[in-house]
Amino acid sequence: MPKADVLLSGVRPLNEQACDVWISDGRIRQVGAAGSLVGDPHTVRPNVAGQILLPGLVDLHTHLREPGREDAETIATGCAAAALGGFTAVHAMANTAPVADTAGVVEQVWRIGQATGRCDVYPVGAVTVGLAGERLAELESMASSAARVRVFSDDGICVSDAVLMRRALEYVKAFGGVIAQHAQEPRLTEGAQMNEGALSAQLGLTGWPAVAEEAIIARDVLLAEHVGSRLHVCHLSTRGSVEIIRWAKQRGIHVTAEVTPHHLLLTEDLAATYDPIYKVNPPLRTVDDVTAVREGLADGTIDIVATDHAPHPHEAKDCEWSAGAFGMLGLQTALPIVVETMVASGLMSWAQLAHQMSVQPARIGQVDHMHGRPLQVGEPANLVLIDPQKRWTVQPEALASLSRNTPYVGREMPASVRGTMLRGEWTVVDGELQ
Amino acid sequence: MRHLLSAADLDRDRADSILNTAAQLATLQNRSVKKLPTLRGRTIANLFFEDSTRTRLSFEAAAKRLSADVITFTAKGSSVSKGESLKDTALTLEAMGAEVVVVRHGASGAAHRLAHSGWTQAGVINAGDGTHEHPTQALLDAYTIRDRLCAGAGNLDGLRVVIVGDVLHSRVARSNVILLGTLGAEVTLVAPPTLMPKGVESWPCQYTYDLDEALTGADAVMMLRVQAERMNAAYFPSAHEYSRSFGLTAARAQRLADHGIVLHPGPMNRGMEISADVADGPRSVVVDQVTNGVSVRMAVLYEVFGARAQVGAIGNAEVDNFIGGEPDAQG
Ligand SMILES: [Zn+2]
Numbered sequence: 001m002p003k004a005d006v007l008l009s010g011v012r013p014l015n016e017q018a019c020d021v022w023i024s025d026g027r028i029r030q031v032g033a034a035g036s037l038v039g040d041p042h043t044v045r046p047n048v049a050g051q052i053l054l055p056g057l058v059d060l061h062t063h064l065r066e067p068g069r070e071d072a073e074t075i076a077t078g079c080a081a082a083a084l085g086g087f088t089a090v091h092a093m094a095n096t097a098p099v100a101d102t103a104g105v106v107e108q109v110w111r112i113g114q115a116t117g118r119c120d121v122y123p124v125g126a127v128t129v130g131l132a133g134e135r136l137a138e139l140e141s142m143a144s145s146a147a148r149v150r151v152f153s154d155d156g157i158c159v160s161d162a163v164l165m166r167r168a169l170e171y172v173k174a175f176g177g178v179i180a181q182h183a184q185e186p187r188l189t190e191g192a193q194m195n196e197g198a199l200s201a202q203l204g205l206t207g208w209p210a211v212a213e214e215a216i217i218a219r220d221v222l223l224a225e226h227v228g229s230r231l232h233v234c235h236l237s238t239r240g241s242v243e244i245i246r247w248a249k250q251r252g253i254h255v256t257a258e259v260t261p262h263h264l265l266l267t268e269d270l271a272a273t274y275d276p277i278y279k280v281n282p283p284l285r286t287v288d289d290v291t292a293v294r295e296g297l298a299d300g301t302i303d304i305v306a307t308d309h310a311p312h313p314h315e316a317k318d319c320e321w322s323a324g325a326f327g328m329l330g331l332q333t334a335l336p337i338v339v340e341t342m343v344a345s346g347l348m349s350w351a352q353l354a355h356q357m358s359v360q361p362a363r364i365g366q367v368d369h370m371h372g373r374p375l376q377v378g379e380p381a382n383l384v385l386i387d388p389q390k391r392w393t394v395q396p397e398a399l400a401s402l403s404r405n406t407p408y409v410g411r412e413m414p415a416s417v418r419g420t421m422l423r424g425e426w427t428v429v430d431g432e433l434q
Numbered sequence: 435m436r437h438l439l440s441a442a443d444l445d446r447d448r449a450d451s452i453l454n455t456a457a458q459l460a461t462l463q464n465r466s467v468k469k470l471p472t473l474r475g476r477t478i479a480n481l482f483f484e485d486s487t488r489t490r491l492s493f494e495a496a497a498k499r500l501s502a503d504v505i506t507f508t509a510k511g512s513s514v515s516k517g518e519s520l521k522d523t524a525l526t527l528e529a530m531g532a533e534v535v536v537v538r539h540g541a542s543g544a545a546h547r548l549a550h551s552g553w554t555q556a557g558v559i560n561a562g563d564g565t566h567e568h569p570t571q572a573l574l575d576a577y578t579i580r581d582r583l584c585a586g587a588g589n590l591d592g593l594r595v596v597i598v599g600d601v602l603h604s605r606v607a608r609s610n611v612i613l614l615g616t617l618g619a620e621v622t623l624v625a626p627p628t629l630m631p632k633g634v635e636s637w638p639c640q641y642t643y644d645l646d647e648a649l650t651g652a653d654a655v656m657m658l659r660v661q662a663e664r665m666n667a668a669y670f671p672s673a674h675e676y677s678r679s680f681g682l683t684a685a686r687a688q689r690l691a692d693h694g695i696v697l698h699p700g701p702m703n704r705g706m707e708i709s710a711d712v713a714d715g716p717r718s719v720v721v722d723q724v725t726n727g728v729s730v731r732m733a734v735l736y737e738v739f740g741a742r743a744q745v746g747a748i749g750n751a752e753v754d755n756f757i758g759g760e761p762d763a764q765g
């Protein structure tokens with residue numbers, strides 16, 4: 001049965017002039033002035049006038065936990081959360097059990113993702129076998145598998161061995177891959193619990209110093225330059241990291257970088273609660289770091305926002321700080337937090353938000369044939385509709401994730417995802433999962 | 435005072451009040467019958483996830499001298515180092531009727547978490563959490579200094595106290611910097627730079643790497659235990675070099691004021707941070723610290739039980755009245 005056509009009347013692409021967008025057969029069929037399109041007799045005309053239309057968001061950094069930790073999240077529940085958050089594509093990190101370090105595992109994740117139909121799931125392959133940091137995983141096999149892996153990462157663990165990192169950067173050149181590094185010098189962060197500074201000393205929590213992130217990023221951009229490869233830096237969190245990336249880009253090094261919503265908003269002082277709901281890796285940093293990553297995102301030094309959505313079961317957070325797991329939910333709160341920290345604050349436009357949450361992550365992940373496309377006739381209808389005025393309050397039990405570990409309990413969000421469309425099919429309508 | 439989690443929970447009045455109560459309770463120690471009926475029928479749980487015989491026995495003695503029922507839970511490190519057991523144990527103890535939980539735990543913030551997580555309604559006393567704080571140790575140290583140098587009363591205004599050693603990993607140092615500062619003392623930290631906490635310049639105290647300079651004319655010095663394992667983590671090259679720069683020898687102790695005293699939270703590494711002759715010499719108040727620990731912890735238990743509605747008020751009048759009254763004849 002052919003899909004019914006949809007006519008989005010009076011929507012504002014990238015928050016610009018209102019117009020009508022006619023969607024047919026999974027693609028944008030026509031775009032016209034507001035009130036100018038009428039569609040066919042069977043065309044569905046949802047009441048979406050005034051909502052902001054963006055290309056569907058793309059997350060380069062999602063932990064879906066399946067296979068292995070289906071008590072925390074499944075591909076299906078993670079995709080539901082993604083759709084509700086306005087995402088049409090997510091990149092699923094490799095630190096599952098078994099680790100996504102073979103063609104077999106990445107194809108399994110790929111197929112389950114396809115079956116959910118709510119969001120495109122692109123598996124990230126591990127750089128090293130078992131994330132052990134000892135020898136390269138079969139990167140080419142993953143690249144040429146049905147999952148068509150292009151992003152490789154040992155995320156959660158840093159590829160700290162300089163030789164191994166160099167080889168990985170070189171090796172993926174053959175098939176245009178990119179290494180996404182979790183920058184954390186392991187010896188400088190043994191037992192680390194929170195940002196290192198006066199507060200960590202006062203709280204008696206082992207520090208995770210900024211230099212442990214910055215030293216790896218500095219090394220890696222130089223390695224990438226030396227071997228002429230592409231590097232992506234995961235979740236950078238410090239002023240120094242922003243400055244190193246800025247320097248590297250000026251030098252012409254092919255590096256891209258991401259920041260998480262929580263590093264754009266939250267600061268280390270939350271650790272004083274000793275509630276591990278605020279425990280994340282890299283840790284929440286200082287106000288000065290938050291200022292720096294916002295500036296870096298605004299001026300394009302940081303290319304994209306990525307969620308680092310990291311579900312954990314209740315017991316992993318309902319404990320003392322040092323026993324708690326690292327990580328926070330992110331998919332359903334990412335967009336409103338970027339709106340709050342970047343758009344409402346005047347640091348960026350909606351068009352730039354679309355660029356950094358859809359267009360650029362799709363390019364880095366090399367899924368830009370399908371995602372992060374212009375809002376133009378003929379393009380795939382991967383779209384999100386946002387009500388920029390509709391506020392909502394985060395209630396963990398109302399989130400679609402299996403886990404509840406959001407640090408934003410009770411926090412008011414400034415904007416709402418009202419509709420998400422994947423290839424012309426609604427995955428979310430009126431804020432409700434389809 | 436519903437909980438005692440940090441020395442920062444104590445303002446000057448509260449700290450003075452606890453020390454004064456402890457001083458009154460200390461007079462009990464000279465009596466043949468050392469037990470008071472105050473907390474009869476009440477239950478205290480001693481929750482020791484980290485082995486510390488000294489602190490555990492001190493709290494047990496304090497509780498028993500107040501006639502409380504004591505449930506003691508001890509577990510050594512590894513098997514219960516995983517998170518959930520703190521919560522589970524707290525739930526179990528609450529079910530057993532514990533109104534106040536004394537907790538010692540290897541994780542910084544464990545006591546804070548226990549008090550604020552909603553796991554238990556019990557009052558919580560921090561008996562040492564990770565590398566964070568040990569407020570009753572600071573209270574007994576302040577008590578000992580006051581007892582020795584201020585005739586057991588008054589305040590510590592202007593007294594110079596030097597704290598030496600592994601400040602970075604020391605909960606004793608953190609609590610003492612806060613409490614001694616609250617009480618008006620001037621604290622100086624001494625450690626090799628590797629064992630000085632980041633951001634120490636923002637702490638309410640002085641710091642230096644020169645022990646001899648700091649000791650000169652000081653009223654009290656507190657030597658912190660230095661674990662040999664720190665050497666393996668390259669905090670310092672050898673026990674010998676550490677001891678040479680930061681160990682308290684008899685010659686160094688002579689730099690103190692004439693009345694200067696030497697404290698140590700124990701257990702001591704004789705020959706490492708402190709030489710045997712100083713540890714056992716006339717300036718050492720280490721034995722006093724142990725004795726005073728019981729009185730101070732009794733006073734803290736008073737305070738925390740006193741904040742619990744169902745206890746009925748133990749106001750100052752009742753405490754004075756009670757302390758002035760006869761001890762429990764039942765013993
Ligand atoms: Zn990571």
